[in-house]
Amino acid sequence: MEAFKQYLIDELEMSAADAELFLSGFDIVEYKKGDFLLQEGQSCSKVRFILKGCARGFKLVDGKEISTNFYFEYDHTYDYVNYLQQQPAEISIQALDHIQAIELSKEAIEFLNSEIIGFHRMSFQMFKMNYLKTEKERQGFIIRSPKERYLDLLKNNKQIISRVPQHQVASFIGISAEHLSRIRREILKA
Amino acid sequence: MEAFKQYLIDELEMSAADAELFLSGFDIVEYKKGDFLLQEGQSCSKVRFILKGCARGFKLVDGKEISTNFYFEYDHTYDYVNYLQQQPAEISIQALDHIQAIELSKEAIEFLNSEIIGFHRMSFQMFKMNYLKTEKERQGFIIRSPKERYLDLLKNNKQIISRVPQHQVASFIGISAEHLSRIRREILKA
DNA sequence: CCCATTTCTTGACAATTATCAATGAAATTC
DNA sequence: GAATTTCATTGATAATTGTCAAGAAATGGG
16 A cells, blocks of 8 residues: 555655545455456446556457456556446456455546546546557557567566466467467577 | 637537637648658657648658558647657658648647646547547457458548558558458458 | 366467569659 | 659468467466
8 A cells, every 4th residue: 555655656746645645545445366347348437456466358259358458556457448438348357366456436536536636637647658558559569570569568568478377468469379379489499 | 720629619628718719829830741740750849730631650660661640630640659758759740631730839738738727628638539549449459350450440430541542551450551452352342 | 285277388280461573553743 | 644653453472370189387276
């Protein structure tokens, strides 16, 4: 919790007082490995900040689970796309680990928005960081080969590789599990 | 100009007065087809709203130009990624048409931010729309086949297909020009 | 500690997609 | 409107990547 507060102050540029206010009064919820934080088709009315653990967002396509997102400490785990549009979620989010998280309802968010001067700024900041990440990844699909995308994760997103099962990483970068395995062999040999 | 004002009011939820204020006092700049609005490596200090015409963002990869973005009326043409981070642009932006645009310096933006109550809200709104589009496209690379990505453009982004040379569309969806040509043939036959 | 399950790797083969080269069509420029 | 240049299509071939099936390795639960 203390570490999360520091994150709010350092990365999201909140004041110490605001961060304090933000954290007071929220319950910590827990999820066991395998639990769903959100199911495809549900409407997504809660925002959760992960304090400990990680999760994956995925979608069922032709009977296969395809990972579209991963969430780690301090990330917020919801289907942004549909939360923002208030439509049923297009992805499911499932705990990969035991997860500790802070849970905020939409109402709580609105409340914070009006009570905490810096809150809107924080949302924007968070949003900006997400946007940059997403745009870079999108461009990665256009510009880079699968192998290069994997090497990029290795360099800039080590967490994903060390904490997520490999076949899920594979779908995240848009290739089959077998192909990723071969890419890894190639890298090791070189 | 009038149409752009209406866009600000309807889509970006500005008040009529704010939209008026926003539009007053900005020069319209023009670019000829082929002109660069931004060059890879430059720092990106201006935001431009296109009033008329369209542009493409691209990157040189192994001597080939790969299109990463397209911009049409009311879009803002800059390299978000690097504008937000204040780093040299990673893409070039070139006029595909004759372009009329409104040009805002970073200072002008800051000024508007402080003077116009609704401006920050507008930025956020614009940002949100961009984010949603980007995230959907990113997921498209994970979930959809090239053919499906093309059909998706056809359905939801007709402008790109009707106003942009086909080989540039091809790189945008991550495939070669020849392959796109074959996909089109397939679709026509079916 | 063992069993069951999940995850990772490998091989053989098939499907997809890229590349190269050539041609014709369309658009631009002078 | 002739000449250039850009753009789109096509075929042949090669490279990349996916699929299916099997087995090995790792992991987790009782």
